[in-house]
Amino acid sequence: RKEVEQDPGPFNVPEGATVAFNCTYSNSASQSFFWYRQDCRKEPKLLMSVYSSGNEDGRFTAQLNRASQYISLLIRDSKLSDSATYLCVVNTNAGKSTFGDGTTLTVKP
C-alpha cells in the first residue's frame, strides 16, 4: 500500500462545476500537508498548505482530518485554467515529503 494515495482520476468537469479530490495517508507521524498543482510538462508548484482547521483561498478549500488521515481539496466554480494535475504532499516532522501520484483534472467549456 502506498503511503499517500489519491483518487486516480481523471476528472472531466464542465466549467463552473464544483469538484473535490481526496487524499489518504498512512503515516500517523505526518506533520504537514500541502496541495501542489502541476501543469503538463512543468514542475509542481504549491497551490496551498492544509491546516488543521481547514483553509480557503478564493475558490479553493482544503481540509484535513487527522483522525481519518485524509486531506481534501475542493474547487468551486471551475475554470478552464484549473486543468492540471493536483498532487497531495505529506511531510513527516523529520522533513521527508511523500507525494501522491496526482489526480488529473480537465475542465471543459
Added chain:
Amino acid sequence: DVKVTQSSRYLVKRTGEKVFLECVQDMDHENMFWYRQDPGLGLRLIYFSYDVKMKEKGDIPEGYSVSREKKERFSLILESASTNQTSMYLCASRKGLAGDTQYFGPGTRLTVL
C-alpha cells in the same frame, strides 16, 4: 522571487555514461532534494541534503549518488547510466523541515539510449 534552476532541460546520454545533473537555488535554503517522476509512479525521492556535505538516501537511491559542496548547489550523479534511468528529474529546495514549502526547478528530461 524564489528560483531553482537546473543545468539542462533535456539530456540524451548513452548506456554506461556518467551523467551529472546540477541544481542551484538562490534562496539560501538548507534543504535540497532530487526526485524522479515517472508516469504511474509519481514523484519518488532519490536523495536529499539538509546541509552542506550532508546527504540522506531517499526511497530509490540505487544507481545514484549526490554531492553538496556548497549550500546553493546540489548535484545528482548517475555513475553508469542505464535505460531504466530514463525519466524526468526534478530538483527542489526548502528552507526548514516539515512545515515549509518546497520549490521545484523546471526539471531535466533525461533519455538514456
